[in-house]
Amino acid sequence: MLRIEKLQAWYGPSHILQGVEMQVGRGEIVCLIGRNGAGKTTTLRSVMGLAGRSTGSVTFEGTSLLPLPTHRRNALGLGYVPEERRIVQGLSVRDNLRLGLLASTHKRREQDVIAEIAETFPRLAERLDQDAITMSGGEQQMLAIARAMVSRPKLIMLDEPSEGIMPVLVDEMFALFARLRDEGTTILLVEQNVELALGIADRAYIMDQGMIVHEGPAKALLADADIQERYCSV
Amino acid sequence: MEGLSLDLVVLQLFTGLALGAIYVLLALGMSLLFGMLTVVNFAHGAFYMLGAYVGIMLLGVGFNFWLCLLFVPLVVGSVGLLCERFLIRRLYGRGIDYPLLLTFGLSYIMVECVRIVFGTTGLQFDTPDALVGATDIGIGYFPTYRLFVIAVTFVVLGLLWLFLERTPYGLIIRAGARDPQIVRILGIDVARVWLVVFGIGTGLAALAGLLAAPLQGASPEMGNSILAEAFVVTVVGGMGSLVGAVIAGLLVGVVVAMTSLLAPEMAQVSIFALMAVVLLIRPQGFFGRAGLMS
Structure with a gap:
């Protein structure tokens, strides 16, 4: 579905991605892990x-x-929830969703979207007319995910969704990811919480210094303490 | 303070509001462009001037004043659209000075074109017949046309508010002003939004120029001095803030009018004195976000 080949990227003079090779298949949860600064967000x-x-090749369903x-x-069906969430200040929860x-x-x-939100994110439905920026970090993250989901993307990319969020909400969120996958949404997840991410992912890529250094089934990586130690410990 | 009756002061207050209304229309456009596009539009005065001259042109081919109120902003707004689409758009993301220099140059071109077509001397612009004379506003007679200017400005403010707060397009503009990147991520073509914003900003400047023409005539240089004053209003209100533009515009108008009543020779200076005082106390202006320029 998503195929990344020889992807290189620069921020100004710094060469961040140095030939990334990755694939995400339809209906998978793929997680991308690695230390801070490895190039996951980029x-x-x-x-x-x-x-x-950026140079190289990135194709999505052949495009x-x-x-x-x-x-x-986005119009092709790519959703993205950035790390900073980017809830728009001064807009209500409803306007952010809109x-x-x-x-x-x-x-x-x-109306259909709001009804759907009420079911999946009851906490958001209660706060539709509240200034979105006044909600807790966890609620804002839920809103960021909901906002990316209202257009029904085929693939959604989430950057560090669990960062700075209460553990109970994190569990709820990961349960939601599993459900989204079961309903047919493909997910590419960047996550610091390696155990949790590998717990729901089908496959995983490990990134270091702008390159993919390891890939494999999530279960195998979860069991491989050595690899985790080498590339993921802070 | 002998001879300064309360009625005279109140009438002068209205004069100030009419002057302020022109400032408001100009500063709204400037603030929109700065707040959303970080473009400091030095051509704003030229678009204002163009408003008056396009009005003269349309009257010349048989339009009446009321149609001009509609068509002048459309015509000049379209010129603004073209400037954005083909010139200014190339400079986004390159810092504040590139578009500033470009619009500065554009203003010279526009003024020179008008000089070539209409001559260097100013032209008279007759007040439309229906608005000639004075209206009794309870405390005395006040020029009808000035009341009309105030009224038009408030109608425009109302429409702009409805557009920004109650339409999907307005939602995109408000969100885009805060965070254009997330708007793109959500699948919206921000470039098209900027185009519309530029059209609205320059259209408002043209409307201000058209409304001002019967009060002071039209000349190719009419935009130069008012540009400085509109900048003061924008800065005092807080760069990028629409509410600030409205309040500061009316305030500056009233301050100028009151100063001309008490000490006419101080009227021009009073604008800049007001700005100095406001900036000393509140560097970001009334409603500005701190650090916007950095």
């Missing part, structure tokens, strides 16, 4: 067209992404 941003200069502007990539619906390619009725 990989996602590059796929979304937000990194600096080459690198020449496309960010909004066109933003996810406004792109001309997503024709869904607002």
